Amino acid sequence: NAGVTQTPKFRILKIGQSMTLQCTQDMNHNYMYWYRQDPGMGLKLIYYSVGAGITDKGEVPNGYNVSRSTTEDFPLRLELAAPSQTSVYFCASSYSGKQETQYFGPGTRLLVL
């Protein structure tokens, strides 16, 4: 049982490039989330999904896109990378929303130059 896995671990992008951050969970969780973490700012929710085919915006969705075609996978797409997207990105999953524990992946560190 691998839990939540994320790839890549680290990536450097040039301004204007695009990339997809991968996230997979093997716990059959309905809910999945993408957060970004910036120093001293805590975690900010980018997008979340309550099940396959259903996604919703979080607090900071601009510049990102997501899709959820399967229960297991929840990729995050950056279309036109900007320096403001330099951050550490975490994917998480849970059985449902309100009181369930969220399980986090190890994170992807992204540097946009």
Next chain:
Amino acid sequence: AQSVTQLGSHVSVSEGALVLLRCNYSSSVPPYLFWYVQYPNQGLQLLLKYTSAATLVKGINGFEAEFKKSETSFHLTKPSAHMSDAAEYFCAVSDRPNTPLVFGKGTRLSVIA
């Protein structure tokens, strides 16, 4: 809207001393409350959670937290700090079904030998 305030972005304690990390929440309905810990270069993992069963909640690694409705607080404590407790700690709240957690900005705990 729900929100979380963590007092003190950095707390430093001596090994063996009491650890007290403060968390206050804002919610219009009874909330679910969580403490997560993040060790360097890792994702977040659950320390403990309050889901209305008991106001004093015991978690992993000797940590506990007490829900105080009158003070809208959920402070995290540990009687005796260990060097391995050095990490960043996040308080989070959820008060509505099917909505993601709202995280505080985090408190970095340093333990001095």
